[in-house]
Amino acid sequence: MEKVLILLGCPESPSQTPLALYTAHKLTKMGFDVTVASTPSAAKLLEVSDSEEFYVTKKVDLEKCLEDLEEKEYDLLIGFVHKDAAVSYFVTFYHILNTKSYAIVFEKDPELLEKFLSDLKENTEATLISARAYHNPTPLRVKIDKAFKELED
Amino acid sequence: MSFCLELHLQQSEDYEILISKAGFKEAKAVIENHAPKILYVKPGAKVLGARIIGVPPIPIGIDESQSKITLPYTKPCHGTAVVELPVDKEEIDKVKAIAVNPQKNKK
Helix, strand or coil: CCEEEEECCCCCCCCHHHHHHHHHHHHHHCCCEEEEEECHHHHHHHHHHCCCCCCCCEEEEHHHHHHHCCCCCCCEEEEEECCHHHHHHHHHHHHHHCCEEEEEEECCCHHHHHHHHHHHHHHCCCEEEEECCCCCCHHHHHHHHHHCHHHHC | CCCCHHHHHHHCCCCEEEEEEECHHHHHHHHHHHCCEEEEECCCCEECCEECCCCCCEEEEEECCCCEEEEEEEECCCEEEEEEEECCHHHHHHHHHHCCCCCEECC
């Protein structure tokens, strides 16, 4: 079974937690072994939203995960990027893992969104899924569904 | 015992924060303008026992005369800070060993 690491950023954007649960569940149904790496605050949001661990069963602390991470430890990296620091974390995980990657990039400010996308294009070969989004996760959910079609094959 | 950056920042006051809550590019410029020598490392390289987070090439500032290192320190909710702290010469040698390009010496 192929292993996926979902990387969460700072949880202040309301779209992140529902999209993380949606993505984790979608990938689990597709047959992937899914692990979510997050800060303690992002983990608390997941724990309350998914108290029975129906959608996410494997959770790891972001810093601990990074400390021990090795090349090709996961077959797929999926990162939520909506802050400058999240770009740095995604690029760092991408370079350590050296594996197929998707960055889900969202920000309500179009200039910041463009900057995040430009930094990711310049420093990774990850597939970029992006939308101007903050409260509403639907545009990204639609784009995630479309992008992940290739994983079903 | 090897150096632990996290522990040092938690338990010691012997460090200086040059900038905090910054973007990575801003932090990178601070390091490049501050330190007498710059070494560059790959994202995820271990410096002072911690993974260095950022966009490549990541600068590590070296001040051999004062035996100090200046490096970016990123947290998901707080952005990037630049921290300068005293280290043993051995730690500077370790950074030299993992540097991905020749060091830049300022004029």
